[in-house]
Amino acid sequence: MKSRLSILFAFLCAGQILAADFASDFSAANELYAKGDFAGAAAGYEKILHSGMVSPALLFNYGNAEYKSGNLGKAIAAFRQAELLAPRDSEIRANLGFVRNQVQAPPVQESRWRDALGQLTLNEWTCLAAMALWLTFLSLAARQFRPALAPKLRSATVFLGVLTVFFGAATGVQAVGHFSQRSAVVISDNATARSGPFDDAQNAFTVHDGAELPVLDHYGAWVQVADGPGRIGWLSVKQVKLLPGA
Amino acid sequence: MKDYRFSIVSAVFLCLAMMVSVARAASFTASLDRDSISLGETATLSLSFEGAQPKNVPTPDVPGLEFVNSGTSQNVSFINGAMSSTVTVSYSVTPERTGRFVIPAMTADVNGQRISSQPIELTVLQANAPPAAAVNSGSEVAFMKLILPRRKVYSGETLVAELQIFLRDDVQNFGNFQMNSTIADGFVIGKSAEGTRFRTQVGSRAYTVIPLSLALTVTRAGDLSLGPFSASMVVVLPSQNQGGDPFFSQFFNQGEQKQLTVATEQVSAESLPLPDRNVPANFNGAIGDYTMTVTAGPTDVTVGDPVTVQVQIAGRGSLDSIKLPAQTGWNDFKIISPTSKTDFSDALGLEGTKTFDEIVMPESANIHALPAFSFSFFNPDDGQYHILTHPSEQLIVRAGGATPMPTMIAAARNSGPENPTPQDILPIKEKLGTLAQVPAPWVASPAFIAVQTVPVLAFLGALAWRKRTDRLANNPRLRRQRAVAHLIEIGIGDLRSYAAENNSELFFTTLFRLLQEQLGERLDCPASSITEAATDDLAACGAPESLLNDLRELFQQCNQARYAPVRDPGELNSAAAKFEKLIAQLQALKI
Numbered sequence: 001m002k003s004r005l006s007i008l009f010a011f012l013c014a015g016q017i018l019a020a021d022f023a024s025d026f027s028a029a030n031e032l033y034a035k036g037d038f039a040g041a042a043a044g045y046e047k048i049l050h051s052g053m054v055s056p057a058l059l060f061n062y063g064n065a066e067y068k069s070g071n072l073g074k075a076i077a078a079f080r081q082a083e084l085l086a087p088r089d090s091e092i093r094a095n096l097g098f099v100r101n102q103v104q105a106p107p108v109q110e111s112r113w114r115d116a117l118g119q120l121t122l123n124e125w126t127c128l129a130a131m132a133l134w135l136t137f138l139s140l141a142a143r144q145f146r147p148a149l150a151p152k153l154r155s156a157t158v159f160l161g162v163l164t165v166f167f168g169a170a171t172g173v174q175a176v177g178h179f180s181q182r183s184a185v186v187i188s189d190n191a192t193a194r195s196g197p198f199d200d201a202q203n204a205f206t207v208h209d210g211a212e213l214p215v216l217d218h219y220g221a222w223v224q225v226a227d228g229p230g231r232i233g234w235l236s237v238k239q240v241k242l243l244p245g246a
Numbered sequence: 247m248k249d250y251r252f253s254i255v256s257a258v259f260l261c262l263a264m265m266v267s268v269a270r271a272a273s274f275t276a277s278l279d280r281d282s283i284s285l286g287e288t289a290t291l292s293l294s295f296e297g298a299q300p301k302n303v304p305t306p307d308v309p310g311l312e313f314v315n316s317g318t319s320q321n322v323s324f325i326n327g328a329m330s331s332t333v334t335v336s337y338s339v340t341p342e343r344t345g346r347f348v349i350p351a352m353t354a355d356v357n358g359q360r361i362s363s364q365p366i367e368l369t370v371l372q373a374n375a376p377p378a379a380a381v382n383s384g385s386e387v388a389f390m391k392l393i394l395p396r397r398k399v400y401s402g403e404t405l406v407a408e409l410q411i412f413l414r415d416d417v418q419n420f421g422n423f424q425m426n427s428t429i430a431d432g433f434v435i436g437k438s439a440e441g442t443r444f445r446t447q448v449g450s451r452a453y454t455v456i457p458l459s460l461a462l463t464v465t466r467a468g469d470l471s472l473g474p475f476s477a478s479m480v481v482v483l484p485s486q487n488q489g490g491d492p493f494f495s496q497f498f499n500q501g502e503q504k505q506l507t508v509a510t511e512q513v514s515a516e517s518l519p520l521p522d523r524n525v526p527a528n529f530n531g532a533i534g535d536y537t538m539t540v541t542a543g544p545t546d547v548t549v550g551d552p553v554t555v556q557v558q559i560a561g562r563g564s565l566d567s568i569k570l571p572a573q574t575g576w577n578d579f580k581i582i583s584p585t586s587k588t589d590f591s592d593a594l595g596l597e598g599t600k601t602f603d604e605i606v607m608p609e610s611a612n613i614h615a616l617p618a619f620s621f622s623f624f625n626p627d628d629g630q631y632h633i634l635t636h637p638s639e640q641l642i643v644r645a646g647g648a649t650p651m652p653t654m655i656a657a658a659r660n661s662g663p664e665n666p667t668p669q670d671i672l673p674i675k676e677k678l679g680t681l682a683q684v685p686a687p688w689v690a691s692p693a694f695i696a697v698q699t700v701p702v703l704a705f706l707g708a709l710a711w712r713k714r715t716d717r718l719a720n721n722p723r724l725r726r727q728r729a730v731a732h733l734i735e736i737g738i739g740d741l742r743s744y745a746a747e748n749n750s751e752l753f754f755t756t757l758f759r760l761l762q763e764q765l766g767e768r769l770d771c772p773a774s775s776i777t778e779a780a781t782d783d784l785a786a787c788g789a790p791e792s793l794l795n796d797l798r799e800l801f802q803q804c805n806q807a808r809y810a811p812v813r814d815p816g817e818l819n820s821a822a823a824k825f826e827k828l829i830a831q832l833q834a835l836k837i
Contacts (some may be wrong), residue, residue, distance in 0.1 A: 053682065058679070064672075098672075123685055134700075138701055141704050143709035144712040145711070147506055147712075200315060202338060203340075216615075231422065231424075232421060233422075244453065
């Protein structure tokens with residue numbers, strides 16, 4: 001028992017030390033940003049990101065640094081990842097919208113209901129759906145244990161059932177978007193989409209840094225993207241940053 | 247032996263022939279599949295090396311032409327015993343402009359020799375619109391039309407042209423649409439938006455029309471021209487070479503791809519300068535058709551306090567270029583340069599609302615009104631200038647210190663959704679926040695899904711419990727059966743303890759009572775009415791004789807014990823065991 005507590009204590013200490021390291025790296029990158037060394041700041045934020053740890057603030061600052069370094073695509077990708085973690089952060093939305101306006105590409109237009117669904121993360125929708133499900137079935141179970149409560153609980157049960165269906169549908173839509181509707185953000189200056197997934201394939205069209213394109217397919221190190229009606233081409237994965245759909 | 251000699255001679259001859267053929271002089275030729283192409287089309291340049299493998303294959307470099315290596319092939323053939331080998335390196339040649347291009351002689355190292363090709367010419371022509379006769383005959387697979395809404399326009403005006411792409415009804419699919427040239431003399435081409443497709447009859451054929459709206463801004467007065475626009479696309483047409491049954495081919499015809507270059511005709515227009523007469527005094531170049539809304543607040547302020555004047559110009563035109571005109575009558579106000587934002591309501595960026603937020607500060611307590619605000623524009627539709635005026639509004643200005651500080655509307659709005667157009671991104675965050683791994687979606691976690699079955703199982707358990715409870719409530723006999731079973735279970739324990747204590751009296755009293763309870767439940771009669779005679783009723787119910795005999799024996803033992811208590815614990819234990827066996831048989835008895 002003592003040895004287990006020791007291991008747990010050691011883990012906690014290591015976590016604290018690691019968090020302190022990241023915080024100092026983050027502050028150092030912030031200082032570089034303040035001095036105008038945006039590339040240095042971006043590298044500093046990227047170093048933390050390479051550890052696999054993220055936070056909305058880290059991705060937000062990284063997006064800012066990439067934008068200031070002239071990398072619109074990397075900035076958009078970072079802001080979108082930050083938005084996935086904190087969808088109601090108005091600063092992230094503002095900067096994402098601002099950088100999107102700088103991109104030479106058709107504006108990204110999301111339907112209102114998609115926008116509304118995006119106000120919560122997939123896990124938040126999942127949590128709401130699970131809570132509604134639990135309450136619905138617990139209410140149904142309570143009606144079995146106490147039949148006298150059934151008339152009082154009827155409207156509440158129906159309401160909870162409707163909520164369960166609604167939250168479940170929202171979770172389903174978000175999950176489908178997350179798992180099957182990936183998008184690619186172009187991170188190179190002028191990326192040439194080709195008609196096939198080969199270096200020698202004919203040029204199909206050119207897309208600019210920061211363009212956000214839906215991914216239709218992938219083949220090896222290539223992704224098939226659509227750019228407007230009737231324009232389909234293959235981009236190397238080195239030219240894009242792939243993001244989940246929701 | 248003769249055959250053997252013949253074989254050797256043949257082999258030697260063949261080897262010599264091959265050596266001779268290989269030793270033939272190598273050659274290098276460059277050729278194009280076409281001498282002339284339209285801008286937007288692609289030609290193929292083939293560099294053929296005959297007789298040997300080339301080294302250092304040159305890549306052509308001609309300004310205005312883009313060369314992309316499209317592969318290498320090798321062809322070996324025997325003709326009349328002579329072997330020839332040809333290596334062909336192919337390039338896709340895409341012109342960037344029209345004109346005559348010369349692909350110069352290229353030199354390659356072939357079989358140790360430096361060999362040069364001949365220079366070749368490629369003529370790139372501007373794609374032209376097909377003649378009307380060809381269009382009407384239905385022979386054109388695809389063509390384009392460019393339509394201007396008016397031929398007389400005004401300098402500075404914005405208008406919408408329409409580019410219509412016609413695809414013949416046998417086109418199964420199309421893609422890789424790319425505009426090659428968009429010549430516009432006197433126009434600036436803005437955003438574009440695809441409209442709703444429709445079908446139309448042109449001559450003898452039906453065509454699908456894809457309309458593409460283009461926002462244009464006239465940049466100067468005089469004669470203007472638009473086009474020709476040219477574009478390339480790949481269309482899929484029914485294959486002509488699949489043969490077979492025409493009935494089946496209509497279902498299984500995969501079609502063949504064809505690259506097309508299409509072009510529009512040139513459209514000319516006359517651009518007029520804005521009229522010199524009746525120009526409003528504060529006209530500052532706004533062209534279009536607009537409405538204006540002005541709001542101001544707060545209207546009860548102290549000298550020097552800010553009042554936000556919000557001016558919304560809504561309508562159709564070049565909203566981006568609209569500026570607030572200088573206003574007369576605002577001399578008693580300190581004016582801070584307005585901020586603006588534009589919200590477009592159409593995809594072309596020609597309709598919407600431009601909102602100006604101007605902060606003005608009254609500099610004197612003698613001001614009693616916000617002056618009138620006017621905005622003028624030229625409407626190209628009616629060719630006239632228009633003036634929009636918002637009347638003056640009452641404003642209460644108090645001397646300094648007379649009233650508490652009013653609410654800063656402009657500051658309050660900075661936190662709302664109607665922010666003015668930002669000039670830069672928002673600054674970085676100072677705090678790192680909680681670092682964590684990117685959270686995996688719970689919805690894909692089997693453990694999470696398993697946990698969600700708990701409330702369902704709880705409900706199913708409750709439902710089962712409710713059914714069981716209801717069944718018991720509605721079935722008194724079943725209820726009694728269960729109660730007796732419970733009683734017997736406890737009673738057997740008591741019997742064992744009485745046997746161990748050698749308490750004959752309590753043992754047989756309990757035994758008799760348990761027998762009464764069990765038989766009463768079985769025969770569905772009160773337990774108190776059960777005597778040894780109940781065995782007859784049991785016999786009538788089909789109980790086996792052995793069971794009845796055992797029962798009678800136990801009853802008799804109970805009766806005897808009242809008068810002559812048993813003192814031997816072994817006998818009591820034996821009676822208890824017999825009772826247990828008997829009870830099991832009674833409970834299993836189907837009555």
